[in-house]
Amino acid sequence: MAISSVIVMGVIMAGWASNSKWSLLGAMRSAAQIVSYEIPIGLGILSVVMLAQTLNMQEIVKGQDGIANWLIFRTPFTFIAFFVFFISSIAEVNRTPFDLPEAESELVAGFHTEYSGMRFALFFIAEYANMFAVSAIASTLFLGGWHGIVTRRDVARSRHSWLGLLGVVIKTLFLVFVMMWIRWTLPRLRVDQLMNLCWKYFIPISFFNILGVGIWGLIFPKDSRLSIIISIAAIILGLIFTFGVLGKSLSKGPKPPPSSAERRVSATT
Template structure:
């Protein structure tokens, strides 16, 4: 959307003219600056500030991960650099900067050099659709959610590029595993996002969040049980999308060294590393915007805190859950990974989509308008009751399952 920016440029120009008049400059010099120039300067400034802000995010997340993993394993974690070791990722970054940049002699040099930029670029580009606070400019793309799905799928190409060009079997295995996994899990992820699109009727992230303003009961996650399951599916798929444990087969260090970035070192490795943590932040941010009310306050009527505090807070909670899972759950096997996606998440997604469609249709037809709570909230009661009845009917004729005697004691 360019219009708000143009309007802002016009306003800026007027303000500048007024300022120069009060400064007795005759209001002359702003006229020399064309409107397009102002817009261009603003966009460049905006981009520079955003990149600087976003680059801080992975640094913080890496520190968070190291501290959390330490406490999970009853250690202290980094303590040396800075108070409580807060500067350790900065020191790591400097170390990576000064390391030798090795390119294997057998590698396809051009693709090997290009791959980190593809991964890094597509990971950071999707930050543009995140709505961190209420704004008519930031995150207010008409096709926001769709753009996220499209651009995040470009990461796969970067991973294949890295794996193939390294000319190492570990890299190639990692890349093929990663590509298969990400392409597969994109489907339940997209279907979970589709449920939200069906309910909201828009792809604009700001509009999605606006529709959830007003307290925790307005969050899409709690609108009806199908969307709640959808949120779960989305979260599981997004863990797989960012290649984290328990779905970290593409970079499983005990099997294939470091997967697709085995051969990378120095700054090129740092690009992959940054991209990974930026990805973690972005998928959590999208999940917050889709299912958990984005920047809106969860308490009805409580508006004291600015939106960005709520947004970052919710995102950090989700990131913490991801790290919790990483340091608690063991890695799955390849066949289990594919089974989770194709045999469980996908069919459940289809059922969910039908259920969401029913709720949307009933709400549009005006069902339950006279009830004190909406039809979606009614489903919270109806669906468990139906499941219970179905379960009782299904198991009423069968005998109770006895535990088999074990052979261990013999």
């Protein structure tokens, strides 16, 4: 988290050094966005730490042996925390639909307006490196890390260690692919929508997840099979309910335009 936060310093220095009002405004807006979305990311990691009861990433991975033991499936709250963490990571690395720093329709091109050539390339090399880093952290914390291809027994016997590395890279690249996929799918948000999503939705949801993980840990003992079964059942029911609500809202279709008689009545009123 500390390493990913260093990006804020580079963004502010780049906007300030440009000696341009547009670049400076873009840098300030970028810094506000990155700092804001670090809060739900940290709270999402805290819910994982509470469940794993350790800050050691090796120990967090060792507790996820088997797909059913991945922390994303361990409780319904960590399932929600994964999506909050991943969406907040997209916002932190300035990817669409959160690419407000590059909103050329509003502030020319944000903090990198005055940069071209290799200087421009350095900014985006850092952006793609940060995408890989946050995706690797997400796959380690929520998706079992090197589990899935190799088992804990193989690692203890120092066998197939390269397969574990391959598993982490495949999961990480899949999350990077999802970030690129979203870029070509969703339109850019406005800056007020961006901040509302963070402060009014993600942060309260993250606090709710922390409370839920704490209560879940009191009710169910660690590594309880009943806990995993109930969690997966709750996740499936939640997904069915969510897609049912979305399908019902989409099936209504757009509201038809008013008829000429209705327009005359409304104009008279």
